[in-house]
Structure formats: C-alpha cells, structure tokens
Amino acid sequence: MDNVNILIVEDTTEESDALIKVLKANNYNIVGVATSFKKALELFYNNPVDLVVIDIFLNGSPDGISFAETISISPNASKPFVFLTSSTDRKIFERAKLTQPFSFLMKPFNELEILYALEMAFEKFYAQQDVFFNEEENTIISEEHLFIKKGKSLKKVLISDIIYIEVEEKYCNIITEKEKFVILISLTKVLTLLDNTIFSKTHRNFIVNTEKIIEIIPSDNLILLSGNHKATLSDKYKGLLKQIRTLK
C-alpha cells in the first residue's frame, strides 16, 4: 500500500507548513507546494498527483479557481481537489462552485476537518458516495488505484499490482505481489468498478487478474498465478478459458 500523493497550492508559507505537518502526520505524501498558478500547473503535470489542495486566493487574486478550472477541463489529467478559503464571499463561491465536483474547507480548520475534506473530495470525484463514512465499506476504486481508508488517513494500491481477490463474506482479501490485506467492499461493487477485460471471476469467491495468470489446470480446477499464488476455477466459470486464449 502506498501513500496518497497530494499537491498543495498555497501562497502563504505558514499555512502550507501547517498543512504539510498535518498531512504528513496522517501518512499523506506531499509532492510539492505551488505558490502560483503557473507553478501549480507545472507541478501538477510533472508529478503523480492523487489530489490537490487549493487555496482560492493566490497573491490576492482567485487564481486557485482558475487552476481548478484548468485541471477539471482536461479529462485525463483531472484529479480530485479541495478548495481552501478564509472568505465566504458569495460571488467567489458561486464561481468556485462551477468547478464540479466542488469541495471546500473554511480556514481556520483543524486536523479532522482537512482529513474529512480530502475524503469527501475523493468520494465526490469518483462518484462513490458514503464510502469512507460507511462502516461496511472503506475503499474507493478508481481506474488506476484502490483508495483505502486506514485509520484516519487514506492509502492507495495500484490495481495492476493485484494478483487476485478473494472474497470472504463482507471482506475482500487483496493479494498483491508484495502484500496481502483486507478491504471492506461489496463484491458487486468490485465487479462493476474493476475493468472486466482484466479481472475475471473464476469462482464464487475468486476474482483473478488475468494478466497474472501463469497456468490454468482445468482438470484440477486450479489457476496458477504469479508469485506462487493459486486460485480456484469452478466449472461455472470455465468460459474464462476461451476468453484468455483469444486474448493471448
């Protein structure tokens, strides 16, 4: 599991320092602090950013909104973001609101508020409401990552690293090459949100990353996966064989 990468766009050093301190304490990774619109764009496009925290006012002008507008209109690069502001000026808010999905935090804020705001931003951006707040779930699935709530903070896992998923009642065991951990998520959600050209169900309890398959032994109903992992292939899902041959 990796830390979530955050880009901070904030012109006041004291505030960015305080923010960095809080975020680091909660295992977030800060990829950089931009103090201007230009710098923000530069940092945003040259770093693997998972989320941006944006101060609306940069040097007295609402450049933060302009930045948010810029990144939200480029669909591939678009990332979740949180606005920080000390003003509740309605006009500014009306403008900021147009950058959907809109998430904001009033200054001054405490630790809980900023962490909550980050989670909200993820939920809203990936349109998976109530995940981190729900006791039955703790994972958001994006195209590349799983974002998993661990304690107060979030962790991420690269989806392509997953070898297979073993479902166990409400839980899913995620097995990657390096580690094995449990997430809370419903099976149906996993199946709908994961790319089904890569992940296939091989058994009532197994979802396999087909790219990690080394060998399938149909007679033993066994799938050998990389890293010496094994998964069961039940009769019901043997259609998978065809699919894999055609793929390869």
Place this chain on the structure above:
Amino acid sequence: MKLHTSLITFFLLLSIPLFMFSQEEKPLKTQGLFEKQVKHLSEEFTSEINFVKAQEFYFKEQWDSTLVYSLKQLNENSKKIELNDLCYFFRGFSFKENEDFKAAKKELLKISKTFNFYNYVHIVLARIALEEGENEKAEQYYEYIKDVNTFELCGVKKSNIENNLGLKYLHSKEYSKAETYLLKSIASQEQEQDTLNLIAGYGNLASIYYEQMKDDKAIPYYLKAYQLSKQTNDFKAKRNASLNMSIVEENREDYKRALKYNIEYHKWADSVNSEINELEVERLENELNIQAKEKEVTVLQAENKAKVVERNGLLYTALVLLVLLGTTIYFYKEKIKTNKVITAQKEDLNELNTTKDKLFSIVSHDLRSSVNALKTSNAKLLENVEAKNLEQLDGLLQTNSSIVNGAYNLLDNLLNWALLQTKQSYFEIEPLRLYSIVEQVAYNYKPLMLDKVITFENNVLKSSRVNADQESLKIILRNLLDNAIKFSKANGFIKIYTEDTNKGYYDLVIEDSGIGIDEITIEDLLKESTLLPKKGNKKEKGTGLGLQLCKSMAKKNKGHFKIESKINEGTKMIISLPKTKQNG
C-alpha cells in the same frame, strides 16, 4: 191645397233628417250577441293585438282608430278568415260612419259569405244605399234581411231601414211602396216601443196619406204622433208633431186649433233653440273646462318634469358625493396603512440601531478587557522571562492562549453576525453527516474539556444526515459547545446526540451538566427579536451574540432552536434540522 202639401212636404223633409239624426244618436247597448261573439274572439286571439285594439275602438265608436288597427291586422296577412271578415266589417262600418260610402262599400263587399253576421253587412249596405239615394239597391239589401228578426247594430235598425225606405219612396211619390215600408217600420217600432221613432213613423205615414189627400187616414196618425210626442221629453219631436198638427188644423181651417198648435210649436221650437243654446253653452263651457284642464295638465307635466330633473340632479350629486367619500376613505385607510408600515419599520430600525449600538459597546468592552488581560499577562511573561523563571512560562502562555481564543471566538461571531445581517455570505443547503460535523467541531474543544475535566461523548448516530449549510451548522455547534464548556462545572459531562422524535427532523441535543439557566432567561434568550438580551447575571460571561447567531442560523436552515434547562442540573440545547431523505 197644393200649397199645403208643399208646406207639409217641406216640414216633412225637415223632419226626416231630424228624425234620422235622433235615431242615430241612440246609445248602442243592445248589440248583445254580436258584441259577445266579438269579445269572445278577441279573448281567444289575445296574441292578435291589433285585432283586440280594433274591436275595442270599434265598440268605443272611435272610428279612425278602428280603421288604423283593423288595417294593421289585415296587413299581417293572417289566415284567420273570421278575424279578417270582422276587420273588413269594422272598416266598412267605420267608413260609413265617416261618410266615405265608397270605401265602406268596398270593404264590406270583401267580407266572405261565411261571415256569421252577414245580415249585418246587408243592413249596413242598405243604409249606405239609402244615404246615396239608391232606393232600389237599398230595397234589394232589405229583401235579404226582411225575414230575419229584429236587427239592431250600431244605430242601424231594421225598422230604421224600413222607415227610411218608406221615406225615400214618399219623396219619389211611390206612395204604395212607401206605405208598405212605413207600416212595417211602425209595426217593428211598436214592438220595440221606440217612442221617438214611432212618432217619426206615425208622422211620416200620416204625411203619405196627407200627400195623397187621404186626410181621414192621415189626421189620426198625426194625432197619434202628437199624442205620443207629449209623452217624450224630446223638444224636436214635440215641435215637429205640433207643427204638423198646426198645419193640418190650418188646412182644415180650424184656426183656433191651428193657432193653439202653432203656439205650442213655437214654444217647443224655443225650447229646442234654448236647448241648442244650452247645449252650445254647455259645449263651450266644456271646451273651456277642457282647455283649463289641459293647461293644468301641461303645468303639472312641466312641474313633474322639473321635479324629475331636480330628483335626478340630487341623485347624481349624492352618487358623486358617495364616490368621493369612498375614495377619500380608501386613500385615508391606505395612508393609515402606509403610516403603520412606516412606523413599524421605524421601530424596527430603531431596535436594530439600538442592538447595534449595544453590540458595539459590549463587544468593544469585552475585547478591551481581553486585550488588557493579554497585556497584563504578557507583562508578567516578560518579567518571568527576564527572571528566567521558566516554570511559570507554561501556565502564563496557556492563559494567554485561552484569552486569545475567547477573543477570537467573539470576533468570529461578530463577523458571522455581520455576514448574516448583510446576507453576503455563501449559503448552500446540502446533505450533511451530523456525526462527522460534530466530531470536527468538537476536535477544537477537546483540550479545553480535558483541562476542565469534562467528559465528552458524541453519541450521534452515523446514519443521521440532515439538510443544512455546513458552515452555519458548524457555527451553531461551536457556540453551543463553547457555552456548554463555559457553564460546566469540573468533572461534568457534555453529550451530543440526536433524537428522532420529530417527524422529518433530527433533534440534535447538546446536553451539559452545568449550572443551568432559569426560565425567565430562557424566554429572554428565545425571544423572536433581533434585540440582544440584557446582560443579567454578572457572573455570566459573553455578549449573547452566540445564541442569537444560533437562533438566526437555525431559522435560516429551516430548523428550530430550543433550550431545556434545570438550575444546577444542566442544560439541553436542541437544534432541529430537516432530515435528508434517504434514497436507497
């Protein structure tokens, strides 16, 4: 002798129109069957207004009107032959009365043979023929009706025709025919006991015999006529009878009698003249009366008109005045209303102004004391730093920070209050997770509560979601928590939880075990006014601005705010907010 006869003829001639005149003057009351039938018809055809009017005028003998309405009736081209015949008859008769005999004949001849009263037509035609001197025609018409019993119609009697026919023949010296008709006439007149006509009849018959020199036959009839004339009051009849008698006596050379009759004749003649004069005078008087009456009527009419005009004038004036009054009242009321509104606004403004002034003084006072405390504390801090008394520093810094926190909270409320009043701030109602919000707000107060040894519990259900504006909800919670801590005793507790008693609302309860608030203060705090409650208890700290904010914010979020408290036991501050409708 020749002279005598001519004389008599002259008188007779004179007597004929006289007698005829008197005959036609006879009142028409005996039409009986005819009138009954006509009235009956008019009742049956009440819708034929013209017919009804025509017959009315006919019986009133207003011939011109009869002509007009009967013509109208005929012009309607009604298919009712019965009505049409009657109309023709009315017209014929009216023309006859107006002495337009040609037109009368024309109308009468249009009547169909089925007419119930065709005999009447004959009478009238006969009468007309007589008037025009066409004896034979008259006789012809008479032939049609001679066998029918007595006829009488608007003054035209069968006997009358007979009498007149007789007279006509007398003039043309066809004595035998004249005698026949006159005898018939006398017979029917005797039957009818029509004295006046009988006198004429006797006179005429006597004249026939007298003309033929049959004095023996003539004289008894003259006498009969004379005797009868004595029974009437008609001076003309009396006069004619006595004149005839005097002529007869004169011719018999009985001058004494002749003189007597002549004297009588003159007497009656005078009477006739005086009667005529009287009649004339009476007529003139009547005319005068009528003129006077007409004048009076004109005057009255004029007066009436004037009165109507006056009345209308008054009415219009009254109306105009009423409208004016109404408008005045309306505008007056409007003015009063506007005044009331203005007064209310003025009061509101005054209130607001007072509030603002008070707020100003309280806030500045509080800030001043805070800053002053900070100053003193900083001075102490400096002293201690100089004296390198490091143990004291920690405590002093904590005092400073709490002073600053208090001041900050005050300023924050002040800002929010200003924003709320000017409605400049961003306000967006969205679904909120109550638990998270409470956690986030409480996070800032944890050290304070720890310091005061107050246990805090957030028992809000994680599933509780409300529709509210996040920032205003946070402001409410901050203030309520701040208050709860401020008024809590050491080792107390603060609990926040939701109650689901109110349909459609979550009641968020902030409960403390503090000193409590008495009811009067609660009432004061919850008053629906923008006025800040007075600073009561001197021990109490704060401006009251916080609670005012809570109230206003709750209202703006379409929620309610209430306080439940028991002195020395604790207080419950309750905000009700609309639930978020769960979708799935």
